[in-house]
Amino acid sequence: MSERDYYEVLGVSRSAPEDEIKSAYRKLALKYHPDRNPGDKTAEERFKEATEAYEVLKDPQKRQTYDQFGHAGLSGAGAGFGGAGFGGFDLSDALRAFMRDFGGFGTGGGIFDEFFGGGAGSQERYNRGEDLRARLELTLEEIQTGVEKTLRVRRLEACDVCSGSGLAPGASRQTCPDCRGAGQIRTLSRTFLGTIQQVKTCPRCRGAGETITSPCASCHGEGRVRGVSRIKVRVPAGISSGNYMTLEGKGNIGKNDGQPGNLIVVFEEKEHKIFTRQGNNVICQIPISFTLAALGGEISVPTLNGNHTLKVPAGTQSGKVFRLRSKGIPHLHAHGSGDELVQVAVWTPTKLSGEDKQLLQELDKSPSFTPPESDKSFFRKLRDSLGF
Numbered sequence: 001m002s003e004r005d006y007y008e009v010l011g012v013s014r015s016a017p018e019d020e021i022k023s024a025y026r027k028l029a030l031k032y033h034p035d036r037n038p039g040d041k042t043a044e045e046r047f048k049e050a051t052e053a054y055e056v057l058k059d060p061q062k063r064q065t066y067d068q069f070g071h072a073g074l075s076g077a078g079a080g081f082g083g084a085g086f087g088g089f090d091l092s093d094a095l096r097a098f099m100r101d102f103g104g105f106g107t108g109g110g111i112f113d114e115f116f117g118g119g120a121g122s123q124e125r126y127n128r129g130e131d132l133r134a135r136l137e138l139t140l141e142e143i144q145t146g147v148e149k150t151l152r153v154r155r156l157e158a159c160d161v162c163s164g165s166g167l168a169p170g171a172s173r174q175t176c177p178d179c180r181g182a183g184q185i186r187t188l189s190r191t192f193l194g195t196i197q198q199v200k201t202c203p204r205c206r207g208a209g210e211t212i213t214s215p216c217a218s219c220h221g222e223g224r225v226r227g228v229s230r231i232k233v234r235v236p237a238g239i240s241s242g243n244y245m246t247l248e249g250k251g252n253i254g255k256n257d258g259q260p261g262n263l264i265v266v267f268e269e270k271e272h273k274i275f276t277r278q279g280n281n282v283i284c285q286i287p288i289s290f291t292l293a294a295l296g297g298e299i300s301v302p303t304l305n306g307n308h309t310l311k312v313p314a315g316t317q318s319g320k321v322f323r324l325r326s327k328g329i330p331h332l333h334a335h336g337s338g339d340e341l342v343q344v345a346v347w348t349p350t351k352l353s354g355e356d357k358q359l360l361q362e363l364d365k366s367p368s369f370t371p372p373e374s375d376k377s378f379f380r381k382l383r384d385s386l387g388f
């Protein structure tokens with residue numbers, strides 16, 4: 001436990017701002033870091049002392065307490081680490097504090113968690129199987145009703161031979177002698193920022209922290225092998241391309257009987273022959289004869305669940321849109337469904353007999369067959385009926 005003045009330890013003034021404290025500490029920490037000074041007890045003490053000072057001075061509340069009461073103010077319960085006071089501030093606390101704030105340099109984030117997560121926690125994380133991703137294509141009809149599908153998924157499954165243990169008959173596990181069970185080893189590398197500690201996966205046990213006297217011949221000690229499984233997916237009605245579902249525990253099983261990862265199923269909508277989707281509405285276009293458009297009548301139009309009779313009123317213009325309520329896609333997170341929009345287009349015959357021509361020429365003489373003068377409002381009405 002240091003009794004030296006914290007400001008003196010870091011070599012900063014009592015009014016030093018936070019960033020000055022941080023950079024002063026960083027310099028000292030890099031200089032006295034135990035990995036740069038192996039076996040040097042004095043350096044270790046300096047490192048601990050500087051880290052302890054930094055832990056107090058970077059925290060406005062602790063700093064205020066220290067300014068007012070000195071070391072005595074910090075020795076009470078709750079003021080130190082884990083409530084133990086600074087008497088319990090040892091080298092591993094100091095290393096942890098350093099890694100937390102500076103471990104990202106040159107080594108990437110997450111080092112702290114991986115290295116100091118400790119014991120069962122990190123072992124569980126290590127052993128957890130990978131998440132997998134699968135694509136599932138659906139037709140609009142399936143999307144409208146919702147559907148249960150079976151996916152064939154290639155994944156790693158528990159080895160039958162060793163029941164996932166990775167051990168050959170009669171074999172056992174022992175703590176890895178290289179990393180002493182940590183699964184990772186610390187190395188030093190020189191960069192332009194100074195010497196940086198790096199944490200690497202132990203090459204001997206490949207992160208497991210354990211070695212096996214004799215691995216299972218079938219899975220080479222991993223406890224898992226490649227397999228193909230059929231997995232049921234219940235797809236709700238109303239999904240869209242890009243929506244996904246997480247099936248917990250359906251990914252790769254973990255090494256040595258570890259927890260399985262998840263299977264993430266990403267949905268994709270297949271293109272439909274007739275319908276295009278716009279939000280939860282579906283749109284289709286139907287050709288009608290010009291006699292039907294003029295006289296009116298009934299036509300049969302497709303929907304996602306069978307045909308539907310649509311009344312076409314006399315005098316229907318080409319491009320007119322009819323709305324079939326609730327014949328579209330159900331809303332995923334709300335009640336109700338979108339609509340089906342049916343746009344009719346008057347189909348002009350392309351092959352006419354002599355008789356057809358004669359009749360049409362007769363009709364053409366009638367003033368009712370002459371279209372009105374060009375008028376924007378006529379086309380605007382047609383556009384508006386589609387809602388574009």
Ligand SMILES: [Zn+2]
Pocket residue numbers: 176177178179180181182183184202203204205206207208209210
């Ligand atoms: Zn190891």
Ligand SMILES: [Zn+2]
Pocket residue numbers: 159160161162163164165166167216217218219220221222223224
């Ligand atoms: Zn095996």
